[in-house]
Amino acid sequence: MKDAVQNFVKTDVIPDLLQSFDLFGISDEHLISLPQQQIKIHPQVLNSLMEIIARAAAAGFDLQIASGFRSFERQLLIWNGKANGLRPVLDEFGQVIDLNNLNDDEKVYAILRWSALPGASRHHWGTDIDVYDASRIDDSYQLQLTVEETENGGPFAEFHAWLSQDLQQNPQKFFRPYIAGVGSISPEPWHLSYAPLAGLFAAQLSENILREKIQATDIELKESILKNLTDIFDNYIKPYQ
Ligand SMILES: [Zn+2]
Numbered sequence: 563m564k565d566a567v568q569n570f571v572k573t574d575v576i577p578d579l580l581q582s583f584d585l586f587g588i589s590d591e592h593l594i595s596l597p598q599q600q601i602k603i604h605p606q607v608l609n610s611l612m613e614i615i616a617r618a619a620a621a622g623f624d625l626q627i628a629s630g631f632r633s634f635e636r637q638l639l640i641w642n643g644k645a646n647g648l649r650p651v652l653d654e655f656g657q658v659i660d661l662n663n664l665n666d667d668e669k670v671y672a673i674l675r676w677s678a679l680p681g682a683s684r685h686h687w688g689t690d691i692d693v694y695d696a697s698r699i700d701d702s703y704q705l706q707l708t709v710e711e712t713e714n715g716g717p718f719a720e721f722h723a724w725l726s727q728d729l730q731q732n733p734q735k736f737f738r739p740y741i742a743g744v745g746s747i748s749p750e751p752w753h754l755s756y757a758p759l760a761g762l763f764a765a766q767l768s769e770n771i772l773r774e775k776i777q778a779t780d781i782e783l784k785e786s787i788l789k790n791l792t793d794i795f796d797n798y799i800k801p802y803q
Pocket of ligand 1: 690753
């Protein structure tokens with residue numbers, strides 16, 4: 563089976579909703595751009611996003627989006643850049659790892675610590691966003707998106723305390739997929755997923771469809787990725803589906 567989802571998207575007889583099922587972030591034509599930002603999201607996320615921004619504002623926070631849609635091509639650039647040593651690969655403490663000391667399997671898992679495998683990023687769907695509170699920082703602040711920023715003493719601690727409550731009160735809308743104790747991806751409290759649509763995307767993503775996509779892609783460490791794909795799927799994708 564060739565890349566079924568991609569072919570599906572290219573067919574022009576299917577309904578609009580299904581047409582927007584671009585599982586691997588190949589196209590951004592079905593997405594909308596947020597005003598004054600280079601950030602794109604799926605149009606079906608917009609209303610709920612505006613609502614949570616308004617609720618945050620009412621509580622005294624300026625909910626901003628650091629990242630929305632990310633294309634397959636962009637994720638591939640990040641992956642290959644890390645595998646080639648053109649981008650730093652960091653350990654769990656944020657220290658640069660010397661990839662020369664690692665075998666290919668170890669390189670794959672070292673990159674996976676902070677970067678999704680192309681094709682496996684929830685940011686491909688336009689349903690997921692990384693958020694922060696711009697009201698507690700100034701323009702010179704370098705946004706890091708670390709857990710420390712969201713905890714006591716961090717600039718976004720109050721915002722995240724509020725966000726936890728808001729997500730509980732509105733369980734049908736956004737949720738945090740990357741929480742402690744689930745899967746192999748480190749907690750990312752800033753990463754929100756729009757449940758009604760992301761669930762539909764997640765249900766489409768199987769190990770086989772991902773394997774076919776990786777096989778058809780010019781990607782660094784391909785052999786090792788394919789060898790470990792069952793484990794990668796079971797630990798970095800499946801726990802969040
Ligand atoms: Zn994210």
